[in-house]
Amino acid sequence: MHEVKAMMLVEPRRLAATRLPARGVERGGWLAIEATGLSGAEVQAWRGDRHNLVYPLIPGQQVVGRIADTFDDSISLPIGTRVLVEPIIRCGSCVQCVRGLASCSHRKPFNAYGALPSTEPPGLWGGLAERLYIDPDAILHPISDDTLAEVATFAHSLAAGYTWAVELPKMQPGERVLILGPGPRGLACLLAAQEAGAEWIGIAGLDHDADRLELARQLGAHLTVNATEDDLAFAVANSLGTRPDIVIDVTSDDPEAIYTGMDLVRSGGRLVLASTKGNRPLGQFFSDVIVGKQILIIGALGASSDSYRWAARKLETDPRIDDLVSHQFPLDESNRAIQATAGLLGHDELISVAVTF
Ligand SMILES: [Zn+2]
Known part of the structure; x- marks a missing residue:
């Protein structure tokens, strides 16, 4: 194959179909993409909210595919x-x-898929294209052929959930975990905390999260709260009788969630901040509560390789994952896919979104 179809974000809010040559490399290999999951990262890139991002670029970082070609021994898995x-x-x-x-x-600005500009050779660095360049330093995790490709994209969220809910705060069995934000990664935090032996898991969202909160309840959350309607602090106290050991902020673009987390976590507890705030400052920030309550605040970005190995196993062993990718779009409809991810097409039954090939 010499030319591949790709959707290129030429500048914020301008995603255009294009063709790029899949050639000119001597190391690494090519991946035939089967599906790419979308998340807040693609929405931020589309809106132009992601600090330092350089355009044009091909968005999409939650990639599932098959190794189509290799050029050296940096890729040890068979074609x-x-x-x-x-x-x-x-x-x-x-x-x-x-x-x-x-x-x-x-590499600048970020040595990461979905974030490197298309001007960086060989240009195919994003999941919204038929082919992805497999950099010699890329880390690949084999997965079963039995899972649908769009379902397999959820493993990326699962890996993040395990890193954020379990690894970074060093969660112990029996601990109580509150998750702010029931998006794909919030739901993944729920599944990870559950498997790591959390005694109580609460999850909070807003009015438009009704379907995601209902799914969280079905997945086994002990408390689900619509924080638009109900007082979250009261609901947590009522359900748990004490304060959670760990609070994870996985909201989208909600600076206030940090205050909520600092307020609700127990003294000596851990607050994991896994959501960026669209480069916006926090107003009225009072730091004394961090000192007074001796809170450990952890900034979380990305997922570890151990978490990816956990996620690949979870994908094969937990049939509930099948329900977590609710919307699929073909590559040509990537614009609608990103708008769906942003909630612009409505939130009804929206859990998570994948582009399939
Ligand atoms: Zn490095």
């Missing part, structure tokens, strides 16, 4: 293997990689 591709490419030698951070400074 035809179905894989999840970790969004973050890790060079292994920059300061960020050496420190084990979920970011790599080897």
Whole structure:
């Protein structure tokens, strides 16, 4: 194949169909994309809200596909293997990689799929295209052929949920976890905390999250709260009788969630901030509560490779994951797919969105 169909974000809010050559590389390989999940990251790129992003670019970082071609021994899996591709490419030698951070400074602005500009050769760095360049430093996780491709995209959310709810706050069995935001990653935090032995899990959303909150209840949340209508602090106190050990902010673009988290977490508890705020500042920030309550605040970005291995297993063993990808669109309808992800086409029955090939 010499030319591949791709959807390129030429500038914010301008996603255009284009064709790019899939050639000119001597290392790594090519992935035939089967499905790409969309999340807040693509919505932020589309809106122009993501700090430092350079356009034009091909969005899409939650990629599932098959290895179609390899050019050297950097890819140890055979051609035809179905894989999840970790969004973050890790060079292994920059300061960020050496420190084990979920970011790599080897390429600018971000050495990550869905975030590298199309001007960076060979140009195919995003999931909204028929082919993805497999960088020699890309990290691939083989997955079963039995799962539908669109369902498999949810493994990316699962991996993030495990890193944010379990790994980073070092969650122990028997702990109580409150999740702010019932989006795909919030629901993934629920599944991860559940499997890690959380004793109580609460999850809060807003008016438009009714279907996601109902799904959270079916998945086993002990408390679901529509915080537009009900007092969250009261509901948590009523259900739990004490304060949660861990609060995770997985809201979308809601700076206030940080105050809610600091307010509701127990003294000595952990607050995981996994949502960016569209580059907006926090007004009226009073830090004394952090000192007074001796809270540990953790900034969370991306998912670890261990979490991806957990997610690949979870995908094969938990049939409930089948219900978590509610909307599918073909590549040509990527504009609508991003709008659906942003909730612009309505929130009814919206759980998560994938583009399929
Ligand atoms: Zn690096």
